[in-house]
Amino acid sequence: MLAMTLREITGLPVIELDKVFWRPGLAATPRDEWIKTQQRLVEEERWIMDGDMGPCDAVEVRVRAADTIILLDFSFARCAWRTLRRGRERADFWQWLVAYRWRSRPVLMEAISKHAPDADVYVIRSPKALTRLVANLAEMARS
Numbered sequence: 001m002l003a004m005t006l007r008e009i010t011g012l013p014v015i016e017l018d019k020v021f022w023r024p025g026l027a028a029t030p031r032d033e034w035i036k037t038q039q040r041l042v043e044e045e046r047w048i049m050d051g052d053m054g055p056c057d058a059v060e061v062r063v064r065a066a067d068t069i070i071l072l073d074f075s076f077a078r079c080a081w082r083t084l085r086r087g088r089e090r091a092d093f094w095q096w097l098v099a100y101r102w103r104s105r106p107v108l109m110e111a112i113s114k115h116a117p118d119a120d121v122y123v124i125r126s127p128k129a130l131t132r133l134v135a136n137l138a139e140m141a142r143s
Contacts, residue, residue: 002072002130003050009138010048015041017051026090028056038062054096054104063116070122071108072130076101 003014020037021029029037035058041049042065049062063069079097083089096104112121124130 002070002134003048005134006048006137009134009141012046012048013044014048014050017049017053021051021053021056028053031056031058034058035061052104052108054100059108060111060115063112063119066116066119068120068122069112069116070124070133071112073105073123073125074127075125078127 003016006012007014020041021034023029028034034053034056038058038061041047042062049066052059076097079100083093083097112119122133124133
């Protein structure tokens with residue numbers, strides 16, 4: 001949803017990484033192939049990429065190419081509630097969600113720090129903060 005709002009504001013194309021990464025039966029793309037796929041995706045001059053493949057990801061490829069990174073870092077309770085409202089998820093998703101703060105998030109923050117030192121990074125911890133960011137980005141786009 002955020003990616004689509006950003007597309008409306010910026011006119012940039014959106015690449016939904018879930019649709020590219022997951023194979024039939026929710027089989028993960030092998031890491032070496034995922035790296036090559038992302039390298040092709042970031043060759044485009046302008047884009048918005050949406051997604052996090054958790055422990056299967058090779059995020060360094062896309063953060064290296066990004067000029068702006070928006071990390072939604074909502075509470076576990078909010079994420080769990082939204083997941084429940086959305087529908088059923090597999091057990092591995094719930095395991096990833098429970099462990100996100102101490103496993104995935106540190107890896108992601110380190111990759112951003114190491115591979116995207118010049119990117120504008122926004123760590124958003126609440127829907128209210130997200131609403132403010134979107135409003136600010138919309139205002140900047142109109143200027």
